[in-house]
Amino acid sequence: MDNLVLAFAIIGVLGIGAQWLAWRFNLPAIVLMAIAGVIAGPVLNIFAAAGAGPGDPPMEALFGEFYRPIIAVAVAVILFEGGLQLNISELRGLGRGVRQLVFPGVLIAWFLGAAAAYLIAGLSWQVALLFGGIMVVTGPTVIIPLLRQSKLNSRPATLLKWEGIVNDPIGALLAVVVFEFLVIGDHGASSTDIISSLIVAAILAAGAGYGFGKLTAVSFRRGWVPEYLKPPVLLALVLVCFELANLLQHEAGLLSVTAMGVTLANSKIASINDLRLFKENITIMLVSGVFIILTANLTMDSIRSLDWSSALFLLAMLFVVRPLTVFIATIGSGLPWKERLLVGWIAPRGIVAVAVSSFFGASLVAEGYADGAKLIPLAFGMVFATVVLHGFTISPLAKALGLASRERPGVLIVGASPFSAALAAKLKDMEVPVTVADTSWRRLKPVRLANVPTYYGEILSEVTEHHMDLNRFGYLLALGGNEAHNALVATDLAPELSRAAIFQVNARGKDEEDRKALSYTLQGQTFLHSAVALDELMRRHYSGWVFQRTRLSEEYPPEQYKKDLHPEAEIVLVMRKGGLTFASREAEVKPEIGDVVLAYIPKPPDVKAEKAKENGGKDAKDTKENAKPAAEKENLKSKLV
Structure with missing residues (x-):
């Protein structure tokens, strides 16, 4: 040649x-x-x-x-x-x-x-x-x-x-x-x-x-x-x-x-x-x-x-x-x-x-x-x-020798809030290693109460490198209320974790064409396929939305699961042998047989409360009906007297 x-x-x-x-x-x-x-x-x-x-x-x-x-x-x-x-x-x-x-x-x-x-x-x-x-x-x-x-x-x-x-x-x-x-x-x-x-x-x-x-x-x-x-x-x-x-x-x-x-x-x-x-x-x-x-x-x-x-x-x-x-x-x-x-x-x-x-x-x-x-x-x-x-x-x-993590790649959540605390607690229940980091001890309180590992400090600080082993994490969720800080975290840790594994919440609900929105080159993937804003996630949390885990199988295939899923529900991730796949605006997850699906769903109806309500209404009606003859009798008695 x-x-x-x-x-x-x-x-x-x-x-x-x-x-x-x-x-x-x-x-x-x-x-x-x-x-x-x-x-x-x-x-x-x-x-x-x-x-x-x-x-x-x-x-x-x-x-x-x-x-x-x-x-x-x-x-x-x-x-x-x-x-x-x-x-x-x-x-x-x-x-x-x-x-x-x-x-x-x-x-x-x-x-x-x-x-x-x-x-x-x-x-x-x-x-x-x-x-x-x-x-x-x-x-x-x-x-x-x-x-x-x-x-x-x-x-x-x-x-x-x-x-x-x-x-x-x-x-x-x-x-x-x-x-x-x-x-x-x-x-x-x-x-x-x-x-x-x-x-x-x-x-x-x-x-x-x-x-x-x-x-x-x-x-x-x-x-x-x-x-x-x-x-x-x-x-x-x-x-x-x-x-x-x-x-x-x-x-x-x-x-x-x-x-x-x-x-x-x-x-x-x-x-x-x-x-x-x-x-x-x-x-x-x-x-x-x-x-x-x-x-x-x-x-x-x-x-x-x-x-x-x-x-x-x-x-x-x-x-x-x-x-x-x-x-x-x-x-x-x-x-x-x-x-x-x-x-x-x-x-x-x-x-x-x-x-x-x-x-x-x-x-x-x-x-x-x-x-x-x-x-x-x-x-x-x-x-x-x-x-x-x-x-x-x-x-x-x-x-x-105990010199490396035996766990699957974990999830690092940057930004503590009641929503991220609930998500971290659910991930822990699913045996996924998870840590929530924030600079506010007060915001970390619900995470600590959920018995989830926390890191109190700035994740972008050089000191963090000596106190936190980032090699343990395979995914990053930037869920803080500061959009600029979320973007900075996503950009700074992209070489370490890869942008494909970094997800950033849509902090204010702005469309990417909005002149106030940050450039897509500075951000990770948008968390959740609907790209719902953090304020809306917080509203859903306080209105009673919960995380629901479901295992798909031959008996309960993905098609049936999607039919049963609430129309407003959000699929957050699927867990399979290869790891976790988070939903994002850029790519919607497709559950398969054998996957464990984590969804964020509206507050389920309280069956007991509904029954009690129904029974309570019926009893009140019966009481009212039974009270009519007694009242008429008492009225007649008063007239006779």
Whole structure:
């Protein structure tokens, strides 16, 4: 294939298609991307360039001298986006644990990994030292999706996230150190000179990242950059920072952009969430494309080079090196044994490990180290093994250890009122986890009286992130009386929960064409199909409307249920195995056999009261009739007297 535009189109379809399938079927995305790349590359040889030999890496032949720059830029943006997720405030109570996982954890993992590569995989000690440094990394590109999938508690999730993002550039720098020793040391440079130059370069690179982060924060805060230019300006600064650090020391740019991301994340910029969303979108595209490129660059010869010693090496890394590293590094950290056990098992490798292995593997072969060619298939073997095993075991293991929620995705209701209290109480009766949040202790009173969990505070506050685990919730109902606040909640939490799972009450009953109405781009889906206003819901509540739960079956199908349902009633949601489906103005729910339907219906007639009323009227009539003769008799008696 010589058509680069067609190649990019195929890469995009494979990468984004794998991401969509992973989301649709709740599978590890990186596994599907790797499979897609292997099928398109070594198996079907779709990207084979004209004139390339049968053993030549197809993607390198296709892109030529642009192959490595493409990978380098992608990895730089990915690491920056990872740093942008690291908020120092998350480390409350975890600083020591994270610090020990980084140091001495990195050195322990480096030593044990290098020993396994030398003794088991059969690499020379020089190449084993370099590969041991690369295997220190636990990539954020796979850690963060796994955390989102597994619904881990905040403590172990924070540990894994920080370790994954901080260790990525450190592992790359360790590989640089060994490579410099192997290459520069062969040309007569002393060890002292090499170490001192690397330390100085690392300090300068980290300082450059910090400086670029502060410069960006000041520029954005003071309005030197307009809103619409902030994302592209930030992207340009990331690339400049990356390349300047690389000019100081090869691969030091990885450390520099990570430091820039962490600095920016903790600079309290008002538009930080918008920037994070932009960078996350770019990162997803880059991860999808670059991982397809890397896997498609494999050849059948490199895959066949994986033998039994390689398999034993992978087993040693999984079941000996990683658990032993975490156990030794976290001694005295105060972490519970369950968290140490989970962190000791979960260590998936990602795109950074593959990219750095691809670069140094080719460089080592060029320098005369023939076993450098084994780095790429070994790295891919680690990625496959760790992502498959950890991706499919993190949820069961976390639930078994009590470090993840066993409950179905819950409902977070923002805005306390008698109506939302009644709805929350009914959801609790249906065994749906529910929490009501509000800034008013008084408004939360009916919720507390209904024995429903509450959160007293502003849901949009940064403090909330440390006191409330949003991973427990799969749905958000913004039911407050302030339409603007409801819209702000829906917009702010949309990246976390997805707009498809956020529903906002029609606070004032305005039509979307009303000039006073908020733009639909700022809101979630409208709660209830009729889009009835909050005032009307409150009127219905005080007039006696109730929530009614009904299970549909073969004996009582949806058609019969709809006939029996009161014409004014509202279907609120249906509950089925796949979760909850709320009714909205945008989409009316369609109950099916086996569903549990929750409807909001007018006050049912009181049969006893009606009977008593009827009997009371009849008795009064009888009494009146019986009283007539007695009255006439009494009247006659008075006349006689």
